[in-house]
Every structure is written in structure tokens, then in C-alpha cells.
Amino acid sequence: xxxxxxxxxxxxxxxxxxxxxxxxxxxxxxxxxxxxxxxxxxxxxxxxxxxxxxxxxxxxxxxxxxxxxxxxxxxxxxxxxxxxxxxxxxxxxxxxxxxxxxxxxxxxxxxxxxxxxxxxxxxxxxxxxxxxxxxxxxxxxxxxxxxxxxxxxxxxxxxxxxxxxxxxxxxxxxxxxxxxxxxxxxxxxxxxxxxxxxxxxxxxxxxxxxxxxxxxxxxxxxxxxxxxxxxxxxxxxxxxxxxxxxxxxxxxxxxxxxxxxxxxxxxxxxxxxxxxxxxxxxxxxxxxx
Amino acid sequence: xxxxxxxxxxxxxxxxxxxxxxxxxxxxxxxxxxxxxxxxxxxxxxxxxxxxxxxxxxxxxxxxxxxxxxxxxxxxxxxxxxxxxxxxxxxxxxxxxxxxxxxxxxxxxxxxxxxxxxxxxxxxxxxxxxxxxxxxxxxxxxxxxxxxxxxxxxxxxxxxxxxxxxxxxxxxxxxxxxxxxxxxxxxxxxxxxxxxxxxxxxxxxxxxxxxxxxxxxxxxxxxxxxxxxxxxxxxxxxxxxxxxxxxxxxxxxxxxxxxxxxxxxxxxxxxxxxxxxxxxxxxxxxxxxxxxxxxxxxxxxxxxxxxxxxxxxxxxxxxxxxxxxxxxxxxxxxxxxxxxxxxxxxxxxxxxxxxxxxx
Numbered sequence: 001x002x003x004x005x006x007x008x009x010x011x012x013x014x015x016x017x018x019x020x021x022x023x024x025x026x027x028x029x030x031x032x033x034x035x036x037x038x039x040x041x042x043x044x045x046x047x048x049x050x051x052x053x054x055x056x057x058x059x060x061x062x063x064x065x066x067x068x069x070x071x072x073x074x075x076x077x078x079x080x081x082x083x084x085x086x087x088x089x090x091x092x093x094x095x096x097x098x099x100x101x102x103x104x105x106x107x108x109x110x111x112x113x114x115x116x117x118x119x120x121x122x123x124x125x126x127x128x129x130x131x132x133x134x135x136x137x138x139x140x141x142x143x144x145x146x147x148x149x150x151x152x153x154x155x156x157x158x159x160x161x162x163x164x165x166x167x168x169x170x171x172x173x174x175x176x177x178x179x180x181x182x183x184x185x186x187x188x189x190x191x192x193x194x195x196x197x198x199x200x201x202x203x204x205x206x207x208x209x210x211x212x213x214x215x216x217x218x219x220x221x222x223x224x225x226x227x228x229x230x231x232x233x234x235x236x237x238x239x240x241x242x243x244x245x246x247x248x249x250x251x252x253x254x255x256x257x258x259x260x261x262x263x264x265x266x267x268x269x270x271x272x273x274x275x276x277x278x279x280x281x282x283x284x285x286x287x288x289x
Numbered sequence: 290x291x292x293x294x295x296x297x298x299x300x301x302x303x304x305x306x307x308x309x310x311x312x313x314x315x316x317x318x319x320x321x322x323x324x325x326x327x328x329x330x331x332x333x334x335x336x337x338x339x340x341x342x343x344x345x346x347x348x349x350x351x352x353x354x355x356x357x358x359x360x361x362x363x364x365x366x367x368x369x370x371x372x373x374x375x376x377x378x379x380x381x382x383x384x385x386x387x388x389x390x391x392x393x394x395x396x397x398x399x400x401x402x403x404x405x406x407x408x409x410x411x412x413x414x415x416x417x418x419x420x421x422x423x424x425x426x427x428x429x430x431x432x433x434x435x436x437x438x439x440x441x442x443x444x445x446x447x448x449x450x451x452x453x454x455x456x457x458x459x460x461x462x463x464x465x466x467x468x469x470x471x472x473x474x475x476x477x478x479x480x481x482x483x484x485x486x487x488x489x490x491x492x493x494x495x496x497x498x499x500x501x502x503x504x505x506x507x508x509x510x511x512x513x514x515x516x517x518x519x520x521x522x523x524x525x526x527x528x529x530x531x532x533x534x535x536x537x538x539x540x541x542x543x544x545x546x547x548x549x550x551x552x553x554x555x556x557x558x559x560x561x562x563x564x565x566x567x568x569x570x571x572x573x574x575x576x577x578x579x580x581x582x583x584x585x586x587x588x589x590x591x592x593x594x595x596x597x598x599x600x601x602x603x604x605x606x607x608x609x610x611x612x613x614x615x616x617x618x619x620x621x622x623x624x625x626x627x628x629x630x631x632x633x634x635x636x637x638x639x640x641x642x643x644x645x646x647x648x
Contacts, residue, residue, distance in 0.1 A: 017538040024434060027426025028443065031514070034507045035450050038461050093347025101341055102348070111348050113633060114355060120561065120629035121358075121622060122568025124595050128602075128618040129358040132365040141603075152354055159351065183333030185340035206452075213454020216570040216595070220603040240456045244571065247460045255464070262457045269452050277445060 039266075046263030049256040054264075059226050059242075065253050069261055071228045075143070075237035076212065078230055079222060082147025083154055083211055088204050091158025092193075095200075098159065099166035100188055112163070115156040126153050127217030135221060143229075143236035146222030150211040157210065161203025165196040202276045209272035213265050215240035239265060355626070362619040368612035369400065377616060378402050393581035393597075395606045400613035402620070404581045408591040411498050412573065413566035415587070416505035421559055423506075424513035425548075431514075432521045433543055444515075451511035459575035462504040467576055470503065471495025475588055489586045496578040499587045504572045509562040516561060516636055520554030521547055523640045557635025564628040568621060570595040594621050 053068045060067030094111070102108030130149035135141055169192050177187035193200065215238075218224075223235035224245060230236070239261050246258035363370075369377065381390040382399035391397075392404045431443055475495065478488045524547050532546035548555070578590025579600055592600075594617050605611040 013538050013541070017540040020429075020540040020543070021434060024426045024430035027423045028430045030423055031427050031450070031510055032443075032446060035446060037465065038453065038457070041461060041465055042457070090347045090350050093344050094351060097344040097348035101344060108348070111351055113630075115351050116633050117626055117629045118351060118355060120564045120568075120632075121625050122570060122595055124568070124570045124598055125358065125362075125618050125622045125625075128365075128598070128615055129361050131602075132361040132615070133357075136365065155354065156351060159348070184337045185333070188340070210452065210454075213456060215454070215456045216599055219599055223603060240454060240571075243456050243460060244575075247456075247463055247575065258460055262460055265454055266457060269454070270449065273445075273449055273452050277448070 042259065042263050042266055045256070045259035046261075049260040050263055054257070054260055058228055059257075062251065067257070069237075069239065069242055069257060071225065072237040072239045072242040072261070073264075074228075074230060075222070075225070076239040078143055078232075078236060079147045079150060079218070079238055080208060080212060082144065082232075083150035084204070084208060086148060086151025087154025087158055087207065087211075091155045091204075091207070092162045092200060094155065094159035095162025095166060096188060096193065098163040100192065112160070115159050118156040119160070122216070123149075123153060123214050124216040126150075127219065127221055130217065130221050138233075140233075141221060141223035141235045142233050143222055144232045146218045146236065146238065147232075149217040149221050150214060153211050153214065153217070154207045157207040158204055161206065162196075162200045165199030165203060166192060168199065169195045198279050202272070202279045205272045206276050209269040212268055213240055215244050219244075358622060359619075362615055362622060366612050366616035366619050368609055369616045370612075372609070373400065373613075377613070378406060378620065392583075395601075395610045398607070398609050400609070402594070402613075402617050404583050405592055405594040405597050405617060406620075407583050408498065408501075408577065408593040409567055409595070411587070411591070412501040412505055412577065412593055413563060415498065415502035416509060416566050417559065417563055419502060419506035420510045420513060420562060424510050424558075424562070425517055425555065427510075427514040428517035428521055429543055431518050433539065433547065444518075447511040447515055450507075451515065455508065455569060455571040458504055458508055459572035462500065462572055462576045466504060467495040467500050470500055475499075479588075486585055487587050489588060491586065492578070492588050492590060494578065494590070496576050496590055497586075497588045498577065498584075498591050501573045501577040501591075501593070502587075504576055505566045505569055508569060508572060509565050512565055513558050513562040516558035517551075517555050520551045520558065520636060520639045523554070524550045551639060554636050554639030557632045557637075557639070560628055560635065561632035564625050564632060567628065568595055568625050570599050574599045594618075 053066060054070075055068060055073060056070050057066070057068035058071045059069065094115070098108050098112060102111070126149045130145045130152070134145035134148060138145075173195055174187060174192055177191040178184065182191070218238050218241050222238055222241065224241040225235045225237045243258045243261045243265075246254040246261070249255070377400065381392050381401040381403055382394070383389075384391045390401075391399050392401045393399075427447065431440060435443065471494070475488070478499075479490050482488050483490075528546045528550060529542055532542045537545065573593050574596040577593055577596050579592050579596060580590040581592050581597065582590070584591060598614050598618055598621075602611065602614050605614060
């Protein structure tokens with residue numbers, strides 16, 4: 001009797017074990033399925049409408065087939081340039097403080113924590129903040145306010161990735177620089193930061209790619225523009241905004257352009273993510289330690 | 290005010306603190322003693338000081354951003370706050386003619402956030418219900434079962450899933466997911482679970498809370514699963530070996546040895562996913578249907594806090610309308626700050642000993 005019970009229990013245990021293994025594999029497949037589906041549809045629908053006109057022409061009026069998103073591509077570039085001007089220097093500076101000066105201090109820990117928390121704040125809130133900072137006093141929507149919103153979003157990401165990259169630089173390199181008589185600021189900038197620069201650059205690219213796809217903060221700052229405009233004081237078009245407008249429109253030709261625009265965005269992001277992975281996994285920085 | 294606090298620990302506390310802490314830090318003490326000597330020599334003290342202050346300012350800007358957002362939003366939402374007060378989130382204006390609540394009426398300036406809070410809560414919680422079991426399953430597979438060759442590519446894929454912009458998810462949801470749900474899933478749900486009144490056939494578009502939840506679940510999955518994975522990897526190997534040595538099967542080892550030790554961190558990961566879901570804007574805006582109403586049916590059109598801001602802010606009809614929308618944004622900001630802080634603390638409590646990892 002007891003032998004029977006034991007064998008039933010052990011069979012049951014083995015069965016649960018196999019079932020859980022199966023469920024875990026099933027879960028993994030279920031998670032990969034949407035990714036595959038998204039990529040397949042993006043490539044199927046996007047690649048067929050991605051042509052030279054997409055990058056060289058402005059949108060045609062409603063009803064006319066063709067046209068491109070040249071103004072949105074340029075608009076995104078302008079916005080991202082403003083965002084990088086704000087986000088990259090301040091972010092790297094914050095990263096240098098965290099990695100070089102503030103290691104282990106309470107201030108550094110609380111800044112690190114706040115940066116992580118700030119990373120999780122919804123992007124639409126950043127848009128509201130930029131709106132009340134710039135659009136409200138100026139009285140009109142502008143490219144500048146969109147760029148500022150994106151720049152604020154970049155700071156915490158750049159700060160954390162630069163810190164992590166700088167921490168990978170081995171200490172003897174810092175001491176060798178100081179031992180040669182360099183002042184500390186020079187040692188940090190031309191030795192430590194330079195050693196970590198591949199990592200820092202890819203970290204910036206990652207932040208860049210993330211904000212490149214942001215739509216929510218731009219809706220009421222940059223607003224969008226269906227004409228050619230590069231003025232910082234005027235509403236400006238942006239790729240994600242244009243995708244949003246086109247996706248909700250009733251025209252097939254605009255849907256086509258929306259898919260093509262998404263493909264361009266995704267290509268940018270895949271590139272950035274793979275670069276980051278390549279740099280961190282190759283251990284470019286770990287070589288000396 | 291905060292700047293006074295930094296200069297002190299930087300000069301005094303640095304050389305003292307390692308002596309107090311454990312053996313792991315003793316190596317650092319030597320290093321910093323050498324460096325301290327080298328740095329105190331030289332005649333560049335002024336330039337170094339300026340550089341130091343500049344970097345501190347950059348770092349402090351992160352505090353500055355949080356305070357600035359808080360103050361700006363409080364300032365611009367004061368109009369709505371003064372008129373409605375805290376009851377903005379609880380009470381709705383009752384229309385005397387029909388006896389029905391009028392939640393959101395920009396023309397007559399009756400504003401109440403109830404339908405948006407409801408929509409945000411329903412869609413986020415349903416998304417968590419869908420995503421959490423899957424995310425934990427993936428994390429278990431990746432840390433405990435996966436052959437080494439597959440681990441790298443699969444981790445890369447989940448990372449990629451986290452980096453796709455929400456507008457692309459929204460586009461995909463509008464053209465692929467919503468038709469799929471409308472044609473195949475919703476009729477099934479209506480016929481089997483229609484009696485619960487949670488699913489009814491009134492909405493032929495396929496948009497609504499359920500579609501929003503499904504796309505949210507897909508979006509928060511990679512965040513939850515990668516953090517869960519991090520937390521599970523931080524569980525020491527001796528725990529696993531001890532449980533296996535007692536004769537446990539692999540699942541029993543995972544359950545008693547890994548999941549039980551990592552549970553606080555997993556809760557943190559789930560809360561972090563909740564934070565993302567609460568604030569997610571574009572994809573939700575595109576599929577939730579955008580009507581300021583409250584429905585019991587999950588297939589009905591609704592709206593969420595972020596969706597209503599995205600939808601109405603650019604063409605808000607007046608100062609009060611705008612102010613009410615900003616107040617919703619302020620509530621979203623405070624809630625996500627609290628939720629994220631809580632989640633980070635929980636994750637940090639578990640992975641404290643593990644080395645830093647690049648995301």
C-alpha cells in the first residue's frame with residue numbers, strides 16, 4: 001500500500017515537473033510570438049512602401065497617392081538635435097559625478113535612485129512640463145519645446161548608462177593618469193571618459209533611439225506640421241507624430257506611409273540596441289582589468 | 290540647500306567610510322589613499338574644484354527636474370484644483386435633467402477624473418493579470434531551463450521588445466491585434482462568459498478596455514521578465530544545490546529554492562510593470578476607444594488618464610479644460626513616482642549584493 005502511494009507521489013512529482021517545464025516553454029513562445037508578428041508585419045507592409053520618395057518628398061494633400069515624410073524625418077532630426085544638446089552633456093556630467101566623485105555617498109545613492117524613478121515617469125508628463133515651461137509663456141507650439149521635453153527625458157538614461165560604463169574603467173588607469181601629474185579634471189576627461197567612450201557613446205545612442213520613438217510628449221509641444229519647416233519657433237513635424245496621425249486616418253495610402261515610418265524607427269532602435277549589446281558583451285572596457 | 294550637503298561627505302566622509310565597512314572595501318581604501326595623495330599634490334586645486342562643482346550640478350539637475358515638474362504642474366493645475374478640490378477624483382456632476390452623472394463636459398465645464406482613473410486601473414490591472422504569469426514563466430525558462438546557447442538570443446529578443454516605441458505597438462494593435470480580437474476572440478468571450486456581464490456585444494469596433502489590456506500586457510512583459518530574471522539570478526547557487534540534494538525535482542527546486550527567495554524582488558518587478566502600464570500613453574490611446582464613460586463590459590469603449598491628455602490637450606477648449614487635464618497629469622506623475630520608487634526599493638533589496646548590470 002505504502003509502496004503504491006510513494007510511486008504515485010513520485011509519478012505526480014515528475015508529472016508536475018514536466019508540466020511546469022512545458023508551461024515555461026509555452027510562455028516563452030507566447031512572448032516571442034508578438035515580437036515576430038510585429039516584425040513580420042512591419043517588414044511586409046513597411047518595406048514595400050519604403051522608397052526614395054519617402055525620404056525626399058513632403059506629404060501630398062489628402063486624396064493624392066504618393067508623397068513621403070521628408071519633413072517629418074528632418075523634423076525628428078531637429079528635435080533630436082535639441083534633445084541631445086540638452087540631454088547628453090548634462091547626463092554624462094551626472095554620470096561622471098556618480099562614478100568618479102560620489103561613489104558610495106548618500107547623495108550619489110539618492111541621485112541614482114531618483115534617476116531610476118524618473119526613468120519610469122510617463123513621457124506624457126514630460127510633455128506637460130515642457131508645455132507649461134515654454135508653450136504657455138510663448139503662446140504658441142514650437143519645435144524648441146518638443147526638443148526640451150525629449151532632452152529632459154534623455155538625462156536620466158544617459159546619466160545611468162554613462163555611470164555604468166565609467167565604473168567598468170579599471171582603477172589603475174585613473175591612478176596612472178594622476179601619477180603622471182595630470183590634474184584630476186584632465187585625468188577624468190581625457191583618460192577615464194575617453195577609455196569608456198565607446199560605451200558612453202552607445203549609451204547615448206540608446207537614449208537617443210528611445211526618445212526618437214516618443215510621441216506622447218510631442219503632441220502638445222511640437223504639435224506636428226504637414227509642411228516643410230525647420231524653424232525652432234514654429235510647430236514642427238516628427239516621425240512618430242506623423243505615424244500617429246496617419247495610423248488613425250481613413251486613407252490606405254497614409255496607412256502605408258505609417259508602416260514605412262515605423263520600419264525606419266525600428267531599424268534605428270534595433271541598430272542602437274545591438275550596438276549596446278555588442279559593446280557591453282565584447283568587454284571592450286574590461287580588457288585591461 | 291542640497292549643495293551644502295554634498296561638500297561635507299565629499300571631503301571628510303570619503304576616507305573614513307571604508308574603514309567602517311567590510312573587507313570587500315578595504316582594497317578600495319588603499320587605492321583611494323594613493324589617489325588622495327596624488328590629487329592633493331599639484332596646483333590645479335581651483336580647476337578641480339570647478340570641475341567637481343560642475344559635475345555635481347549636472348547630477349543635481351535630476352532632483353531639479355523632479356521638483357520642476359512638480360511645481361510647474363501644480364502651478365498650472367491650480368485653477369481646476371481650486372474649483373473642484375480633491376473631489377475631482379471621487380465625485381461627478383449630476384445632470385439634474387436626466388439624473389445621470391456627467392463626468393466630462395468641456396462645454397459646461399463639468400470635469401471629473403473618475404472614468405479615466407477607472408479606465409487606467411481596469412486596463413493596467415487586467416494587463417498585469419495577463420502578463421505576470423507569462424513573464425515569470427519566461428524568467429524561469431531563461432534562468433533555470435534554457436540551454437546556454439539560446440539564453441543570449443532570447444534575452445536579446447526580450448530586450449528588443451522593451452525598446453520598441455509605443456507608437457509602433459499602437460500601429461500594430463490598430464491594424465493587426467484589434468481585428469484579430471474582434472473577429473476571433475471577442476465572439477468566443479461573449480458566448481462563453483457573456484452571463485458575467487463583463488463581455489457584451491454592444492461595441493462592434495473591437496476597441497475598448499480589453500484590447501488596451503492585451504497590448505499593455507505585451508508591452509510590460511519584457512520589463513517584468515527581465516527584472517524577474519535579474520532577481521532570480523541573484524539567488525545564490527548554494528540554495529539551488531541544497532534543495533536538489535534533498536531530492537527535489539527541478540520544479541520543486543525552483544519553487545522552494547528560487548521563487549521563495551526571490552519573491553520580494555518579483556513583487557518589485559510586477560509593481561514596476563504596473564508603473565509602466567499606468568503611464569503608457571500612445572498604444573492605449575489608439576485602442577481604448579476614447580469615450581469618457583464607465584462601463585462594466587470590458588469590450589466597451591473607455592478612456593484612461595494618459596489617453597485623455599494625449600487626445601484632448603492640444604485642442605483643449607479653455608483654461609479650465611486645460612487645467613483639469615494637467616491635474617490628471619499631476620496625479621499620474623505622483624502615482625507613478627510612488628509606484629516606481631516602491632518597486633525600485635523592493636528590487637534593490639534583493640539584488641543589492643549582485644554586480645551592476647547594463648540595461
